[in-house]
Amino acid sequence: MGKKAKRDAARLAAGELEMLHMLWREGGVTILEAQQALGLPIGYTTVQTRLNRLVRKGLVQKSRTRPAKYTAAVTAEQVSADDLDLLVERVAAGEVVPLVAQLVNRRALSAGEITQLKRLVSEAELRARPKKGRRTNRGADGKASR
Secondary structure, eight states: OOHHHHHHHTTOOHHHHHHHHHHHHHOSBOHHHHHHHHTSSOOHHHHHHHHHHHHHTTSEEEOSSSSOOEEESSOHHHHHHHHHHHHHHHHHTTOHHHHHHHHHHHSOOOHHHHHHHHHHHHHHHHHHSOOTTOOOEEOTTSOEEO
């Protein structure tokens, strides 16, 4: 996904996100098929406008066939990653720990969720370790330098 598409993914209106969810579920659809798949009292031209807006943002592709078929050009994972990045910036000033602490402390976690969190922390620790052959020197301030 390009930089423009990434920026636009972070600024999706609720109706646009709803449209992407439908495309992820249904695959390639015409405007009429999209209108029917949404299952909402929404007009044909509204569906067309939303789809075309998503095409302009680079988040949806439109075929050259007639009738045109629309397909998602981004994955749900890409969009959720962008949303989470935006959330971390807006809510926690770019810091992950306060956001995770807030989520963990707001409700009881299942044993499975705790196991998953431990696995994620272990994986993050592995990624944070210096690679073999790469020496880091610690200065008086304790910060690593090369």
